[in-house]
Structures are given as C-alpha cells and as structure tokens.
Amino acid sequence: MALLDIKDVVGGYGGAPILNGVNLAIEQSDIGVIVGPNGAGKSTTLKAIFGLLKVTEGSISFHGEEIQNSLPDRLVPKGLSFVPQEKNVFTSMSVEENLEMGAFTRTDDFKPTMEWVYDMFPVLREKRRQPAGELSGGQRQMVAMGRALMSQPKLLLLDEPSAGLSPRYVIEIFEQIVKVNKAGVAILMVEQNARQALAFASRGFVLATGKNRFTGTGAELIADPEVAKSFLGG
Amino acid sequence: MIARRSLMMFAGLFVLFTVIGWFLGAANISLLLVQSFAYALIALGLNIQWGYGGLFNFGIMGMLMLGGAAVTFISYPVNAQFWGSEGPLMLGKALMAFLAGFLLVWGARHADRIGIKGRWKSVVTVIAWIVAYIVYRSQIDPAAAYIETAGGGWVGGLGLHPVLGWLFGGVLAAGVAYVVGKICLGLRTDYLAIATIGISEIIRALLKNMDWLTRGTLTVSPIPWPTPIPQDLQAQGVSISESFIYARLGFLGLVILVLAVAFFLVQRAYGGPWGRMMRAIRDNHIAAASMGKNVTRRQLEIFVLGSVLMGIGGAMLVSFQQIYDPGAYQPINHTFLIWVMVIVGGAGNNWGAVFGALLIYITWMISDPVSQWLFNNISNWSTDMGWGAIPEIQSRASQMRVFVLGVVITIALRYAPRGLIPEVVRREA
Amino acid sequence: MNELIFFFNNVVVAGVVLGSIYAVGAIGVTLIFGILRFAHFAHGDMMTMGAFIAFLLAMAATALGITTPVVPTGFLVLPIAMILAAIIALGLDKGFYAPLRKRGARPVTMLIASIGVTLIIQGMIRLFFGSGTYSFFETEQKQLVRIPVPLEGVTRTINFTQPQLLMVLCTAVAVLALHFFLTRSRLGKAMRAMADNADLAQVSGINTKLVVRVTWIIAGSLAAMAGTMLALDVNLKPDLAFNIVLPIFAAAIVGGLGQSYGAIAGGFLIGFAETLAIFNWSVLLRPVAGSLPFELPATLAIVPTEYKLTVAFVILVVVLLWRPTGIFKGAST
CATH class of the missing domain: 1.10.287 (Helix Hairpins)
Incomplete structure (x- = not known):
C-alpha cells in the first residue's frame, strides 16, 4: 500500500474544476516531483491534498485512510506537512518561534525535533533569535522547511522550493531535500526547474490541463523523448 | 425580472405607507413622507459614494449639519x-x-x-x-x-429664499468634502471610515460651540419654509387640521421634485461612460489606474457629488423642521441610519437606495409607537400577574428604534447581503 | 513650584489615567484587526456594555453587603465583569461575525455588520438604563490621595483619586499579562503567527478557530476593563461609546493596526496629547507674567476644552499622512 494514493481527483475553487482526474502514488522512501506547464494544476494538486480546495470526485488516501477535504489542523497530526511557495515564514517572528509554530499540533516535547532541524540547517541555529523576515531568500526557505518538519511529518509537500532562488541556492536546497528524504520523510514537490528536479526524483509526474500525462521514475521521464520535447524544453 | 420585482417592492411600500397613514392620520403621514423623501436624497448621496465609488463614508452627519447651518444662515431673517x-x-x-x-x-x-x-x-x-x-x-x-x-x-441670517439655502448647503458640503477628500481618499477603507467619523465629529464640535455663528445649543428657530406654512393657509381660511396636511404636501412636492431631478441626473450619468469608469474603479482600482484612469481624481469627484446631495438633504430637513439644533445630531440618527437604508435597499442601485430610505425611515419611526403598544401590553400583563408594571415605558419605547435598526441591518447582511433591490450587474463585452 | 505641581496633577496624572484607558481599549481593536482583518466599530459599545455589567455587579455586591473599605466595589467586581464580557464577546462573534466569515464576506461587510452590533448593544443598554447618567460612587466615597511635597514654599499637594491609582495598576498588570501571553505561551505565539500570516498559520496546523475565540475573549474582557475604568474615573452614560471610539481607533492606528505594543504607545500618546492640549498654560506662565511681551489671558489653552475630541483626530491625520502604517509598522492589508 502506497503512503499517499491519489485516485482520479477532480476539484477546484468552486467554478470550473482545475483538476480533471489526477493520479499519484508515493511510497515512504520516495521523492516525488510534479512537473508541467503553467496552469497544469501542479500547485493545485498539493493544495487539494492539503484540504485547501474542494475535491468533488475521486479519493485521496494517506496510510490507507481517506483524507480528502480534511482541514490542515486535522492533517498535520496525521503526518502531512506543507510548505507554500510564497509567504512561507512568519516574518515578524524569530526563527525559533517559526519552528515552534510548526510544532503547534504536538503535545509532546518538541525540543529534540528542533535540535534535529538545527542540525540539518546549522545556519538557523545561529540566527534563531533573529526575525525570519530579515533572512535571505535561501535561509527563509530553510526556515519554511524547518517549520514544516517540526510536526515530524511522514510526507512533506513542497510548492516550488527553488522559486526565486539564485542557481547556487537551488542546488543547495535540492541537497537539503535529499537529506530530509534520507532521514525518512517522503517528499512530494512541484518544480519549475524540471530537469534538475527529475534528476534526483524517484517518481516523476507530468501534469497538463489538470491530468496526468506521463508517470515514471525521474530518469525514465528525462529519457522519454516525448516528455523531453514537450515539457522539458527539448 | 428585476424590474418586476422592484415594482412589486414599491407597490408593497405604497401599501405599507397607506396602512400606516390610516393608523396615524393624514397630517402625521405627510410629515413622515416629507422626512423620508429628504432622507431618500441623502441615501442617494451615500449610494453614489459607497455603491458606485466604494468609498466608505462614516461622516454623513457632518454633511447634514453643514447643510443645516447653510440653510439657517441663508434663509433666517437678518440680525x-x-x-x-x-x-x-x-x-x-x-x-x-x-x-x-x-x-x-x-x-x-x-x-x-x-x-x-x-x-x-x-x-x-x-x-x-x-x-x-x-x-x-x-x-x-x-x-x-x-x-x-x-x-x-450671533450673526443671524441673510433673509434670502430657503431654496437658495438648500443650494448653498450643497455648495458648502461640496467645499468641505473636497478638502476632506483631498486628505483622506488615499486611505484604506477602515482608515477612511475612522477619518470621516473624525471629521464629522469635528464639524459637530465646531457648529455646536461656535455660538456666534450658529447660536450653538441655544438653537435657531423658526426657520422659514420655501412653501406656504400652515399658518399662511389658515390665514386664507383653511381649517387648522387641513392646513397642516396641505402645507406639508406642498413641501413634499418640492422635496420630491428635488429628488426626482437628482435621481434623473445621477441615473443618466451612471448609465453613461462616466458610470462605467466608476464601476471599473470600484471593482478594481489598480487595473483601472493601470489603464490610465485618474483614480484619485474620479474618487474625489464622486465623494464631492455624494456630499452635495447630503448637504441639500440636510438643509431640507432643517427647513422642514424649522429649527436648527446642532446638539440634536447623533451618529446613530444621521449616519448609521442612512447606512442601513442603503445596505437594506441595495447598494449600487438608485431605486434600491430610495426604496431603502423610505422603508427604513418608516420602520424607524413606527418602531417607537409599536414598542410602546407592546410594552403597554406586557406591562398590563405583568401587573395582572402581580409583578408590577414596566417603568418609564415612553422613554424606553423610543430607544427601541435603535435596537430594531440593528436587528434589521443584521438580518439584511445575513439573508440579503446585496439588498432588496440589488445592483444590476451589466455584462459588458 | 506650585505651578509645576498643578501641571503634574492636570497633565501627568490625567494623561496617565486617560492613556491607560485608551491603551486598554486600543489593544482590543488592534488584536481584532490583526486576527480578523476588520475594524471593529462596536468596540466602544462593548466597552460601555462592560461598564454597565460592572455597574450592575457593583450594585448587587453593595446590596449583598460585599464591600471593603479598601477597594472601591467597581474594582472588586471587575474580574467577574470581564469574564461576563468575554462570554458576551464570544456570543457576538458566533451570532454576528462567524456566519459572515463562513460565507467568505469581505472585511468591509464585517465592518458594516459591526454597525449592526453597535446599534443592537446601544439599543439594549438604552432599553434597560434609559439615557441617564450613573455613577459608581453613589454609595461610597471616591478617596483622594494627597501627597505633600517636602519643599519650602510649596503649598499644593500632588493629588489623584484612589480609583485612578488602581486603574494605572490594573493597566500595568493587564499589559504585562498580555506581554507574557504573547511572547511565552503557545497560544499567544499562535495569535501573533495568525496576525502575521493567517494562511501559513492555517497550513501549520494552528487551530485558527481557537485563536479567533481567544482573540474575542481578550478583546471583550479588556473592553470591559477599559469601559469600567472610564466609568469609574468620570461617570457612566449609554453614549459613552461615541466619545471614546474615535480616540481609541486613533490610538490603534497611530500605533499601527495589528501591533499590540503600538496600541499601548498610541493610547498614551493620544491621552497625553489631549490633556496637554486642553491644559491652561496661563497657570504655568503666571510667575513670569511680568516679563512676557503680551498680557496673559485668564485661560490660554492650545484648544478650548470643547474641542478635546479633535486632538485625537488631528494626530491621526498627521500620522496617516506622514506614516500611513502607523508609528510602528502596522498590518498592510
């Protein structure tokens, strides 16, 4: 049984559906990457998983339990976490407070998790007392991921983690993502840097007009001439 | 479809006024009619500002006070x-x-x-x-x-015709609205609301305390009518009870004439390119600005225009009541009441604003006697039960108006958020 | 020296008291704006309502004989009044604002809804209490504190009333408690998080409904406190709200909407500005009257007392023009 299993999901914001039958499956060890042109419904898929838009048909199951249309405060304790693309840190709060907010749903002691996050992103330990709004783009992205990891998720959803970062930071962020995955967290992310992201993906999904077009391992998709021609820019 | 619905609404309103008139008598209903049509003009002003322009004006009371001061100054006899x-x-x-x-x-x-x-x-x-x-x-x-x-x-008046005073009320309101708009219109909605409340409070403080100009709390009366007053008719041999009805009907005719002219002009302007631009600015002022529309300028226009109608309406009310008492103005009666009229009637629709004004004014006025009747009955019942009577029924009943108004706007927001005669959304290709 | 003490009594004491009242009221306004993103106009009426609750409780306590000679009964019942006001505030949210929020109403619709709440509360208060003026000190005395200044030639004493002293203490306690709540507690931090970025707060799994409830509890109880303090300092009238809503919003905006500490600073700023503006400077200048180039009038105030209300507004306008987000950076939506 897959960790996350999305079957024929249709959904949208109330008007015409944006998702027209999306199918995805992720195992605990996977890094899944969703690529596709603008408006294909990539970010919308993540939001549908996270209960931020209405799923009208199909099912989303996590650990075998149907979770479609559950709200985040129910999903986070189940082991799902989401890093939005923009405005993904609390700018007026310190780095440490940002991390604490990620642990809001936990009732046990989260200090060890915080140490674990600081070990993974040592620069955050240095800046723990600083307001997150004063950090650089790459550091903010680390705060955002750190915040999401504080709930000890089994699956981390990332919406374009590399957006707006300089190439050097893109590589760094991807390295961090692989590190998080090695620590036992499944990843499902949306990426614009499709080729780069598929290179380390264990599962790739090409979405267009709210539907799956191609599914395979990252390497398979890069090798597929049709995918390369239509979606990876030749 | 919508036109038929509005027609039904107005027909219902007519029946309501007739029934209430039958209860209260012709003299009283003619009094209510004059006041409610003056309020309709004021509501039209707010509808221009809020319904068309999306400008949140919480300072209507200030404009009404300015209109009142203007008509007092112009029409009161020379000192x-x-x-x-x-x-x-x-x-x-x-x-x-x-x-x-x-x-x-x-x-x-x-x-x-x-x-x-x-x-x-x-x-x-x-x-x-x-x-x-x-x-x-x-x-x-x-x-x-x-x-x-x-x-x-105090300085007294100029002894000129009251209608000139109404016009001056509009001009004075326009001038103040221009200055206020220049300062405040760049602000976000909440700030604009507070800023306009502040300005109307300042106008109230000034007019209430500048005794040399307005006599302040000493009040000015009698302010002349533009039409014959009951005493004039009595001098011509009309019986006292009938003189009130005819005099008020005369005044009512003039008020309706002013309202009709204003309504016609506003309706025409709104149907034309100016109105389209206004809607564009209200719905998305960033997009409108990027298309080269001078948003601030247009908003200033609309703010001034709406305020003119409020000034004239305020002047008409003072003329009619024949007394100018700056101490009698209250935000509830002179700002929030008008907001309820426009929200219940239908913001963005002139027919809705007029309908709302008439309906809410009559509701506001009859809440008092209805509550009094209700309280009297409860009081009798509780006396029979041996619990004693309700004290001070009369003053309590008059406070029920405020409560009823609050309930009405709450219900309207919940069940008819776009009003009883909602804005007609035109699909423009 | 006597003149300086006069200045102290009329400006510093009055400014601190008024500033405390404004600050406590403005915190509620700013918290509601931070979390729910609308200007809650009914806040002034929530204050009036809280004051009337305290008044009823004080009357009941006096009737039952639960009084102490040390603390005025108004303060004795204040905690209970605050709890009741918090419950009513939760009810108001459930009855009036929550249904609109569920429908996804714009902030401006909430603003209009708050007019409805204003009218309903006003109507209720007037229905039960008429339009008369009430005082907490009908059965007990307002105790005066006089502190003599041990200097030669000084005849005036530093004067304030005992309720004024208690008010300032209450305000200090409330502000400190709020500070520790917002910076130390999980829920307080969640409140700051939601004010900072509501979407992210939701995504983080923060129970936003709980945060909204806590906001109303704090705002409601502080409103009751501010209203009661005002009523204890002056007197209690049903239309207390209209005179107070403008300075309180001015304080919240001057401090930057959404900023709790800004609201406190704004409250004291407006309080002091008002007392300074209506202070009769002639008294201070009298000792040097001979050397002034002009004749000293009997009263020389920056604005006449009748225009006290305009002071808050002028400060508001200046701040809005000079720094639209407030002295402290306020919320931008």
Whole structure:
C-alpha cells in the first residue's frame, strides 16, 4: 500500500474544476516531483491534498485512510506537512518561534525535533533569535522547511522550493531535500526547474490541463523523448 | 425580472405607507413622507459614494449639519443688531487673519522654491502652522466673545429664499468634502471610515460651540419654509387640521421634485461612460489606474457629488423642521441610519437606495409607537400577574428604534447581503 | 513650584489615567484587526456594555453587603465583569461575525455588520438604563490621595483619586499579562503567527478557530476593563461609546493596526496629547507674567476644552499622512 494514493481527483475553487482526474502514488522512501506547464494544476494538486480546495470526485488516501477535504489542523497530526511557495515564514517572528509554530499540533516535547532541524540547517541555529523576515531568500526557505518538519511529518509537500532562488541556492536546497528524504520523510514537490528536479526524483509526474500525462521514475521521464520535447524544453 | 420585482417592492411600500397613514392620520403621514423623501436624497448621496465609488463614508452627519447651518444662515431673517455693531468688522479682521495664515502655510509648503528643503522645510511648515493658528485665534476669540455678548448674540441670517439655502448647503458640503477628500481618499477603507467619523465629529464640535455663528445649543428657530406654512393657509381660511396636511404636501412636492431631478441626473450619468469608469474603479482600482484612469481624481469627484446631495438633504430637513439644533445630531440618527437604508435597499442601485430610505425611515419611526403598544401590553400583563408594571415605558419605547435598526441591518447582511433591490450587474463585452 | 505641581496633577496624572484607558481599549481593536482583518466599530459599545455589567455587579455586591473599605466595589467586581464580557464577546462573534466569515464576506461587510452590533448593544443598554447618567460612587466615597511635597514654599499637594491609582495598576498588570501571553505561551505565539500570516498559520496546523475565540475573549474582557475604568474615573452614560471610539481607533492606528505594543504607545500618546492640549498654560506662565511681551489671558489653552475630541483626530491625520502604517509598522492589508 502506497503512503499517499491519489485516485482520479477532480476539484477546484468552486467554478470550473482545475483538476480533471489526477493520479499519484508515493511510497515512504520516495521523492516525488510534479512537473508541467503553467496552469497544469501542479500547485493545485498539493493544495487539494492539503484540504485547501474542494475535491468533488475521486479519493485521496494517506496510510490507507481517506483524507480528502480534511482541514490542515486535522492533517498535520496525521503526518502531512506543507510548505507554500510564497509567504512561507512568519516574518515578524524569530526563527525559533517559526519552528515552534510548526510544532503547534504536538503535545509532546518538541525540543529534540528542533535540535534535529538545527542540525540539518546549522545556519538557523545561529540566527534563531533573529526575525525570519530579515533572512535571505535561501535561509527563509530553510526556515519554511524547518517549520514544516517540526510536526515530524511522514510526507512533506513542497510548492516550488527553488522559486526565486539564485542557481547556487537551488542546488543547495535540492541537497537539503535529499537529506530530509534520507532521514525518512517522503517528499512530494512541484518544480519549475524540471530537469534538475527529475534528476534526483524517484517518481516523476507530468501534469497538463489538470491530468496526468506521463508517470515514471525521474530518469525514465528525462529519457522519454516525448516528455523531453514537450515539457522539458527539448 | 428585476424590474418586476422592484415594482412589486414599491407597490408593497405604497401599501405599507397607506396602512400606516390610516393608523396615524393624514397630517402625521405627510410629515413622515416629507422626512423620508429628504432622507431618500441623502441615501442617494451615500449610494453614489459607497455603491458606485466604494468609498466608505462614516461622516454623513457632518454633511447634514453643514447643510443645516447653510440653510439657517441663508434663509433666517437678518440680525440688525449684529450688523449695526462692531461685529462685522471684527469678523472681517478674523477672516483676514485666516487668509494670512492660509498664505503663510501655503508659502511654507512651497518653501523649496527659495531653497529651503527636506527637514528644514518640514520645520518651516510646522512653524507656519503654529503661527497661522495663533494669528487666527488672536482675532477670532475676541470677535466671538464680542458678538456673543454685545454684538447681537450671533450673526443671524441673510433673509434670502430657503431654496437658495438648500443650494448653498450643497455648495458648502461640496467645499468641505473636497478638502476632506483631498486628505483622506488615499486611505484604506477602515482608515477612511475612522477619518470621516473624525471629521464629522469635528464639524459637530465646531457648529455646536461656535455660538456666534450658529447660536450653538441655544438653537435657531423658526426657520422659514420655501412653501406656504400652515399658518399662511389658515390665514386664507383653511381649517387648522387641513392646513397642516396641505402645507406639508406642498413641501413634499418640492422635496420630491428635488429628488426626482437628482435621481434623473445621477441615473443618466451612471448609465453613461462616466458610470462605467466608476464601476471599473470600484471593482478594481489598480487595473483601472493601470489603464490610465485618474483614480484619485474620479474618487474625489464622486465623494464631492455624494456630499452635495447630503448637504441639500440636510438643509431640507432643517427647513422642514424649522429649527436648527446642532446638539440634536447623533451618529446613530444621521449616519448609521442612512447606512442601513442603503445596505437594506441595495447598494449600487438608485431605486434600491430610495426604496431603502423610505422603508427604513418608516420602520424607524413606527418602531417607537409599536414598542410602546407592546410594552403597554406586557406591562398590563405583568401587573395582572402581580409583578408590577414596566417603568418609564415612553422613554424606553423610543430607544427601541435603535435596537430594531440593528436587528434589521443584521438580518439584511445575513439573508440579503446585496439588498432588496440589488445592483444590476451589466455584462459588458 | 506650585505651578509645576498643578501641571503634574492636570497633565501627568490625567494623561496617565486617560492613556491607560485608551491603551486598554486600543489593544482590543488592534488584536481584532490583526486576527480578523476588520475594524471593529462596536468596540466602544462593548466597552460601555462592560461598564454597565460592572455597574450592575457593583450594585448587587453593595446590596449583598460585599464591600471593603479598601477597594472601591467597581474594582472588586471587575474580574467577574470581564469574564461576563468575554462570554458576551464570544456570543457576538458566533451570532454576528462567524456566519459572515463562513460565507467568505469581505472585511468591509464585517465592518458594516459591526454597525449592526453597535446599534443592537446601544439599543439594549438604552432599553434597560434609559439615557441617564450613573455613577459608581453613589454609595461610597471616591478617596483622594494627597501627597505633600517636602519643599519650602510649596503649598499644593500632588493629588489623584484612589480609583485612578488602581486603574494605572490594573493597566500595568493587564499589559504585562498580555506581554507574557504573547511572547511565552503557545497560544499567544499562535495569535501573533495568525496576525502575521493567517494562511501559513492555517497550513501549520494552528487551530485558527481557537485563536479567533481567544482573540474575542481578550478583546471583550479588556473592553470591559477599559469601559469600567472610564466609568469609574468620570461617570457612566449609554453614549459613552461615541466619545471614546474615535480616540481609541486613533490610538490603534497611530500605533499601527495589528501591533499590540503600538496600541499601548498610541493610547498614551493620544491621552497625553489631549490633556496637554486642553491644559491652561496661563497657570504655568503666571510667575513670569511680568516679563512676557503680551498680557496673559485668564485661560490660554492650545484648544478650548470643547474641542478635546479633535486632538485625537488631528494626530491621526498627521500620522496617516506622514506614516500611513502607523508609528510602528502596522498590518498592510
């Protein structure tokens, strides 16, 4: 049984559906990457998983339990976490407070998790007392991921983690993502840097007009001439 | 479809007025009609500002007070004692001081032309404001004190026709609205609401305390009517009870005429390119600005235009009541009441605003006698039960109006958020 | 020296008291704006309502004989009044604002809804209490504190009333408690998080409904506190709200909407500005009257007392023009 299993999901914001039958499956060890042109419904898929838009048909199951249309405060304790693309840190709060907010749903002691996050992103330990709004783009992205990891998720959803970062930071962020995955967290992310992201993906999904077009391992998709021609820019 | 619905609504309203008129008598219902049509003009003004322009004006009361002061000044008989005293001269000096102060501030704001820049300019501007304020106060304070004691009490009126006073009410409101709009219209909705409340409170404080200009809480009356008053008709041999009805109907005719003209002009303007632009600005002012529309300018226009109608409406109300009492103005009766009219009637639709004004005004007015009747019955029942009567029924019943108004707007927001006669959304290709 | 003490009594004491009242009221306004993103106009009426609750409780306590000679009964019942006001505030949210929020109403619709709440509360208060003026000190005395200044030639004493002293203490306690709540507690931090970025707060799994409830509890109880303090300092009238809503919003905006500490600073700023503006400077200048180039009038105030209300507004306008987000950076939506 897959960790996350999305079957024929249709959904949208109330008007015409944006998702027209999306199918995805992720195992605990996977890094899944969703690529596709603008408006294909990539970010919308993540939001549908996270209960931020209405799923009208199909099912989303996590650990075998149907979770479609559950709200985040129910999903986070189940082991799902989401890093939005923009405005993904609390700018007026310190780095440490940002991390604490990620642990809001936990009732046990989260200090060890915080140490674990600081070990993974040592620069955050240095800046723990600083307001997150004063950090650089790459550091903010680390705060955002750190915040999401504080709930000890089994699956981390990332919406374009590399957006707006300089190439050097893109590589760094991807390295961090692989590190998080090695620590036992499944990843499902949306990426614009499709080729780069598929290179380390264990599962790739090409979405267009709210539907799956191609599914395979990252390497398979890069090798597929049709995918390369239509979606990876030749 | 919508037109039929509105027609039904107005027919229902007519029946309501007739039934209430049958209960209250012709003299009372004609009084209510005059006031409710004056309120309709004011509601139309708010509908222009809020329904068309999306401008949140919480300072309607200030505009009504200005209109009232204007009509008092224009139409009240001349105060010969004031004109024969030193008062006019002293006021002239105060006016000169005001102008001098104005020039001083204006000059300071353009101090960069003579090489005073940045921080120094701010310092100079602040000093100019302080000096201007002191100069003005040094002239107006003795003038006010003199007029209030030896100079005839107050400046009196000009003794001109009341309709001129209504027009002046519009002009005065327009002038103040222009200044207010210049300062405040760039603000976000919540800030604009607070800023306009503040301005109307300042206008109230000024008009209430400038005894030399408005007699303040001493009140001015009787203010003349533009149409024959009941006593004129009685002099021509009309019976007393009928004279009130005919006089009020005459006044009502004039009010409806003003409303009709304003309504026609507004409706026409809104149907044309100007109205389309206004809707575009209201719905997405960023997009409208990027298409080269001068958003601030247009919003200022609409704010001034709406305020003109409020000023005229305020003047008509004062004329009709024949008394100007700055102490009687309350935000509930003169700002929130009008908001409820427009929200319940349908913001963005002129028919809706007029309908809302008539419906809410009559609801507001009959809440009092209805509650009184209700309380009397409860009181009788509780006396029978041995629990004693409800004390002070009369004053309590009149407070029920406020409560009913609150309930009405809450219900409207919940179940008919776009109003009873909602805005017609035109699909433009 | 006597003149300086006069200045202290009329400006410093009055400014601190008024500033405390404004600050406590403005915190509620700013918290509601931070979390729910609308200007809650009914806040002034929530204050009036809280004051009337305290008044009823005080009357009941006096009737039952639960009084102490040390603390005025108004303060004794204040905690209970605050709890009741918090419950009513939760009810108001559930009855009036929550249904609109569920429908996804714009902030401006909430603003209009708050007019409805204003009218309903006003109507209720007037229905039960008429339009008369009430005082907490009908059965007990307002105790005066006089502190003599041990200097030669000083005849005036530093004066304030005992309720004024208690008010300032209550305000200090409330502000400190709020500070520790917002910076130390999980829920307080969640409140700051939601004010900072509501979407992210939701995504983080923060129970936003709980945060909204806590906001109303704090705002409601502080409103009751501010209203009661005002009523204890002056007197109690049904239309208390209209005179107070403007300075309180001015304080919240001047401090930057959404900023709790800004609201406190704004409250004291407006309070002091008002007392300074209506202070009669002639008294201070009298000792040097001979050396002034002009004749000293009997009263020389920056604005006449009748225009006290305009002071808050002028400060508001200046701040809005000079720094639209407030002295402290305020919320931008």
